[in-house]
Amino acid sequence: MKLTLKVWRQKNATAKGQLVTYTIDGIDGDMSFLEMMDMLNNKLINEGDAPVTFDHDCREGICGSCSMFINGEAHGPDRLVTTCQLHMRKFKDGDTITIEPFRAAGFPVIKDLMVDRSAFDRIQHAGGFISVNTSGNTQDANSIPIEKENADNAFAAATCIGCGACVASCKNSSAMLFVGAKVSQFALLPQGEVEATNRVLNMVKQMDEEGFGNCTNTGACEVECPKGISLENIARMNREYLAASLEG
Amino acid sequence: MSGLLKSSIGRKVAMALSGLFLVVFLTQHFVINSTAVIAPDTFNAWSHFMGTNPLVQFVLQPILIFGVVFHFVMGFVLELQNRKARPVGYVEYKGSANAPWTSRNMILSGITILAFLGLHFYDFWIPEMIHKYVEFAPEDPTRYYAETVHKFESPVRVGLYVISFVFLALHLWHGFASTFQSVGFNNSYSKALSKFAKVWSVAIPVGFILIAVYLHFNQIPH
Numbered sequence: 001m002k003l004t005l006k007v008w009r010q011k012n013a014t015a016k017g018q019l020v021t022y023t024i025d026g027i028d029g030d031m032s033f034l035e036m037m038d039m040l041n042n043k044l045i046n047e048g049d050a051p052v053t054f055d056h057d058c059r060e061g062i063c064g065s066c067s068m069f070i071n072g073e074a075h076g077p078d079r080l081v082t083t084c085q086l087h088m089r090k091f092k093d094g095d096t097i098t099i100e101p102f103r104a105a106g107f108p109v110i111k112d113l114m115v116d117r118s119a120f121d122r123i124q125h126a127g128g129f130i131s132v133n134t135s136g137n138t139q140d141a142n143s144i145p146i147e148k149e150n151a152d153n154a155f156a157a158a159t160c161i162g163c164g165a166c167v168a169s170c171k172n173s174s175a176m177l178f179v180g181a182k183v184s185q186f187a188l189l190p191q192g193e194v195e196a197t198n199r200v201l202n203m204v205k206q207m208d209e210e211g212f213g214n215c216t217n218t219g220a221c222e223v224e225c226p227k228g229i230s231l232e233n234i235a236r237m238n239r240e241y242l243a244a245s246l247e248g
Numbered sequence: 249m250s251g252l253l254k255s256s257i258g259r260k261v262a263m264a265l266s267g268l269f270l271v272v273f274l275t276q277h278f279v280i281n282s283t284a285v286i287a288p289d290t291f292n293a294w295s296h297f298m299g300t301n302p303l304v305q306f307v308l309q310p311i312l313i314f315g316v317v318f319h320f321v322m323g324f325v326l327e328l329q330n331r332k333a334r335p336v337g338y339v340e341y342k343g344s345a346n347a348p349w350t351s352r353n354m355i356l357s358g359i360t361i362l363a364f365l366g367l368h369f370y371d372f373w374i375p376e377m378i379h380k381y382v383e384f385a386p387e388d389p390t391r392y393y394a395e396t397v398h399k400f401e402s403p404v405r406v407g408l409y410v411i412s413f414v415f416l417a418l419h420l421w422h423g424f425a426s427t428f429q430s431v432g433f434n435n436s437y438s439k440a441l442s443k444f445a446k447v448w449s450v451a452i453p454v455g456f457i458l459i460a461v462y463l464h465f466n467q468i469p470h
């Protein structure tokens with residue numbers, strides 16, 4: 001298949017970027033989107049151009065680094081997949097594909113399609129952990145009985161890979177789905193109870209300081225999330241936050 | 249507790265609670281208006297009560313005005329923050345692929361309602377205030393029905409009211425059901441309640457439209 005690509009090119013964080021048009025031929029429907037990008041980069045290198053910088057690591061949908069905004073949607077038109085899992089068969093011969101970096105004040109562009117998502121790390125550092133003694137006398141997790149429903153919901157929340165598609169998709173650049181998932185995965189388990197109050201207060205405070213927007217409950221994040229993280233996690237975070245504020 | 253209104257979640261909850269408060273008010277307003285169609289004497293009696301009862305006038309009315317002002321000011325504050333959160337926009341952004349129009353345009357429907365409130369205050373509230381608290385005109389408990397009917401004589405005014413109620417319905421279609429999520433209520437009960445909220449958000453504005461149109465076509469001689 002032959003495609004026209006409009007790719008955001010930006011030399012560095014402060015440079016003014018723009019969309020640059022490339023044509024590429026010989027794309028197979030079984031290729032992943034990143035393999036297509038590899039082909040483009042090979043071509044650019046052969047022609048003496050600078051390759052397009054983009055984040056990627058696992059290429060199997062678990063690291064969350066392959067942030068691309070494709071034809072107006074985070075991770076492209078397919079549902080429940082990351083860019084690395086997006087197949088080129090979702091596109092047709094002759095299509096034009098627009099590829100932009102994730103856009104948010106909290107995710108500044110580093111170069112081309114690569115953005116700095118360390119704001120998510122700082123939110124995690126603010127409270128996305130539990131303090132347990134790991135020096136040899138940890139209690140076996142299986143010895144703590146947990147209600148099946150809570151265990152399932154905690155697991156579902158914990159599948160968030162921190163990709164940032166929720167922020168990228170939201171018209172407000174809100175990070176509520178990510179933070180909601182990270183709060184929920186502990187809020188549902190007894191191990192998380194000890195630090196519950198400070199966790200939600202500190203993580204939300206950090207989220208606000210990083211310049212992410214507010215939630216309007218549009219639900220765009222849930223639709224675009226490659227892991228299907230549910231809006232219920234935002235409601236849980238709101239409950240936790242209200243309870244913590246009244247307490248603290 | 250302090251600083252709750254400075255946080256994104258605190259503000260969202262405040263937005264939801266003020267919205268819910270306005271929903272309750274709107275229901276009450278609708279019930280009174282509907283008597284203009286089914287029982288004009290009741291309309292006069294209730295309007296007289298609302299217009300002269302000190303508790304309504306000096307306690308509930310200021311609370312309502314505070315609620316409205318708080319809601320739209322907070323709406324603007326959130327909107328400005330949200331715009332700042334994406335300083336460089338996308339060249340291509342497919343909002344319709346993942347979120348309903350109503351949820352993406354709350355500020356647009358809200359501003360339309362605000363403009364309507366300007367007209368509505370000019371039509372009813374300001375004349376009432378002048379009548380009662382500036383001119384100290386003698387109170388006639390039967391004046392309300394005829395005054396209201398005459399307001400709806402102008403087809404332009406009726407048209408503006410109809411358009412405004414359509415935007416009110418769009419605002420509430422997303423807003424009412426959204427309040428449950430905002431206050432942290434998302435389970436099988438809230439999903440059932442959301443269905444009620446959707447029905448309400450269409451039924452009440454359509455009801456207001458029908459009343460306005462009915463009064464327009466049932467004018468009484470001046």
Ligand code: HEM
Nearest residue numbers: 216264267270271320323354355358362423424426427430
């Ligand atoms: C006076 C003009 C108004 C403006 C400018 C306005 C603006 C807004 C905005 C911008 C939002 C979305 C806030 C967000 O992003 O979370 C919103 C939500 C809402 N509004 Fe309004 N609004 C107005 C009037 C009203 C009225 C008259 C009602 C009800 C009768 C109402 C009910 C609601 C509700 C229920 C929500 C949802 C809150 C939530 O999502 O939790 N609004 N409004």
Ligand code: SF4
Nearest residue numbers: 160161163164166225
């Ligand atoms: S909630 Fe979903 S979209 Fe957001 S960071 Fe986690 S996995 Fe990505």
Ligand code: FES
Nearest residue numbers: 059063064066084
């Ligand atoms: S490269 Fe790891 S999720 Fe796509």
